[in-house]
Amino acid sequence: MTGGRSVIARLAADRRVLAGCVMVLVLLLTLEIVLIAREHSLQRGSSADIRAAARFSTVVTSFDYRSIDRDVERTLALGTPGLKGAFAKAMGPNFTQRVRAQQLTSVGKLVVGPRLQREGSGRASFLVLLDQRITPITAANQAVRVGLLVTVQERDHKIASVEVV
Numbered sequence: 001m002t003g004g005r006s007v008i009a010r011l012a013a014d015r016r017v018l019a020g021c022v023m024v025l026v027l028l029l030t031l032e033i034v035l036i037a038r039e040h041s042l043q044r045g046s047s048a049d050i051r052a053a054a055r056f057s058t059v060v061t062s063f064d065y066r067s068i069d070r071d072v073e074r075t076l077a078l079g080t081p082g083l084k085g086a087f088a089k090a091m092g093p094n095f096t097q098r099v100r101a102q103q104l105t106s107v108g109k110l111v112v113g114p115r116l117q118r119e120g121s122g123r124a125s126f127l128v129l130l131d132q133r134i135t136p137i138t139a140a141n142q143a144v145r146v147g148l149l150v151t152v153q154e155r156d157h158k159i160a161s162v163e164v165v
Contacts, residue, residue, distance in 0.1 A: 049124045049157055059075050060108070062106055065099045065100045065105060072096060079158055109131045111130055112127075113128040114127065117149065123153055124151070124154055127147065129145065129147050130145070130147075147165040149165050
């Protein structure tokens with residue numbers, strides 16, 4: 001009977017060792033999954049940069065023909081000095097006159113983002129998707145999905161550049 005007890009004792013001890021090994025393997029696998037997820041996921045970026053990208057995106061896609069000069073000034077105030085030239089080039093030479101002549105209003109609403117795309121050299125670039133509803137006084141609403149790549153200067157959270165994607 002003594003031999004039977006030792007076999008049972010060994011099996012019980014083996015089960016404890018096996019259970020311990022399984023627990024260690026599960027913990028190591030969990031740790032590996034967490035490390036891989038962190039390595040492959042994009043950082044969110046600083047909250048000030050995220051707010052700057054979101055604010056700029058909605059401001060640049062929202063304007064009213066009755067206040068277009070103030071709206072453009074408000075947009076440019078969010079950016080670096082270099083943004084003014086890029087904005088003028090992107091919008092064309094007679095943007096404010098066209099908006100007034102066609103009596104356009106526009107409202108931009110965030111749909112997705114800002115999502116960090118790249119970060120480095122003191123700048124962070126975010127992808128932002130918006131729904132922009134443009135309303136001429138004489139026609140029905142026109143809804144447009146707009147994608148922007150907004151680059152924020154990290155030291156002062158000013159918009160350095162914007163690309164339509």
